[in-house]
Amino acid sequence: MSLPPEKASELKQIIQDHLLKIDIHGRIREVLAESGGSDHGGSHGHLSEAECLHALQRRGIIEDVMRDIRFTQAFLSSSQADVDRSRRQLYVQVLGGKAFLEHLQEPEPLPGQVCSTLTLYLHFRNQRFRSKPVPCALEPDLKEGFVLEVYRDGECSKMPDATSMLSLCDPVHLVLIRTDTSGETALVSSYFLDWRAVLGAPGGKTCFAVELMGVGSECKVPAGVLTVSLELLPPLTETLSAAVISTQQSLERQRTAEKERLFLVYAKQWWREFLDIRPSNRSKMVKIFAQVGLNMKDDFLQTGTSGPVSSLGVNTRDVCLCVCNIYNKQLCLFLNIYIYTNTHIHTYMYV
Numbered sequence: 001m002s003l004p005p006e007k008a009s010e011l012k013q014i015i016q017d018h019l020l021k022i023d024i025h026g027r028i029r030e031v032l033a034e035s036g037g038s039d040h041g042g043s044h045g046h047l048s049e050a051e052c053l054h055a056l057q058r059r060g061i062i063e064d065v066m067r068d069i070r071f072t073q074a075f076l077s078s079s080q081a082d083v084d085r086s087r088r089q090l091y092v093q094v095l096g097g098k099a100f101l102e103h104l105q106e107p108e109p110l111p112g113q114v115c116s117t118l119t120l121y122l123h124f125r126n127q128r129f130r131s132k133p134v135p136c137a138l139e140p141d142l143k144e145g146f147v148l149e150v151y152r153d154g155e156c157s158k159m160p161d162a163t164s165m166l167s168l169c170d171p172v173h174l175v176l177i178r179t180d181t182s183g184e185t186a187l188v189s190s191y192f193l194d195w196r197a198v199l200g201a202p203g204g205k206t207c208f209a210v211e212l213m214g215v216g217s218e219c220k221v222p223a224g225v226l227t228v229s230l231e232l233l234p235p236l237t238e239t240l241s242a243a244v245i246s247t248q249q250s251l252e253r254q255r256t257a258e259k260e261r262l263f264l265v266y267a268k269q270w271w272r273e274f275l276d277i278r279p280s281n282r283s284k285m286v287k288i289f290a291q292v293g294l295n296m297k298d299d300f301l302q303t304g305t306s307g308p309v310s311s312l313g314v315n316t317r318d319v320c321l322c323v324c325n326i327y328n329k330q331l332c333l334f335l336n337i338y339i340y341t342n343t344h345i346h347t348y349m350y351v
Contacts, residue, residue: 028056031056032047088165090147090230090233092146092172094144096140099139099222102224106138108137114181116135117133117136118134120142122146124170127149140224147233171192171193173192175191176188194249200240212226
């Protein structure tokens with residue numbers, strides 16, 4: 001995202017004032033003096049640029065600078081509005097996390113210390129973003145902003161109104177990933193956010209809490225809460241009523257339920273025909289479908305019979321899940337049923 005010249009100058013001034021406030025030059029001189037004395041046996045030798053940066057990072061100077069800098073709301077709002085006023089955009093702002101009870105006893109990381117981190121990934125239609133990693137904590141400092149393009153297929157150059165955007169049922173997919181100190185990643189939560197509530201919000205802006213549920217055996221247990229703000233840029237001239245938005249969402253849920261019902265009818269018919277082909281088929285282990293286990297509101301089926309299912313309106317997200325299901329990892333034997341979990345990265349973030 002590019003800034004106009006006047007905003008770029010304002011940004012530089014904010015950074016410069018912050019560096020003067022924390023006396024960054026004095027802190028750098030202290031760190032370099034200590035590093036030069038310890039690394040060269042008391043004689044102040046010349047340190048390379050890489051060695052200087054490593055020393056500053058080890059002492060936590062860089063982290064302190066990035067953590068303490070603050071931008072005014074006026075600067076953020078004006079910067080967002082200047083992105084591209086000829087296009088309809090959705091500004092998704094994550095204002096922080098709380099109630100991540102799994103990290104209740106997590107100690108405060110020391111400056112420069114390697115610790116487990118949380119990273120938020122976001123996907124909307126063909127757009128993907130990720131936040132910067134933050135240390136795991138009871139209230140992780142997840143504060144990021146994402147600007148998403150909102151348009152109808154084949155109408156990228158047109159400015160959609162509230163009615164046309166209501167028909168865009170693609171959710172904003174939020175995926176929270178934990179990375180431990182060894183570099184191993186684990187899925188914390190996956191959430192599909194229906195952003196269309198902002199179409200009825202006064203001024204085209206709303207703020208609410210998103211409860212993230214766990215995955216697998218903990219899919220009924222909250223993993224944490226994110227505070228999310230949604231804003232349409234530029235603002236709508238006319239908003240929709242809550243009843244209109246609710247009716248549209250209800251119709252979409254009915255269509256989805258009808259698709260799943262038709263698939264189950266087809267699957268049962270296919271299974272009867274498969275057993276009638278030859279007697280030996282009755283003793284074969286065949287997985288004809290599986291359900292997603294990420295506690296998603298729009299839980300859908302995945303299958304390997306791509307031909308017949310494609311006629312039911314399955315999109316690329318479903319096909320990707322089908323392919324990724326081939327590569328999986330066995331977890332445990334639970335109630336005489338083997339539990340599997342997908343390990344492919346595309347099962348976290350769909351294309």
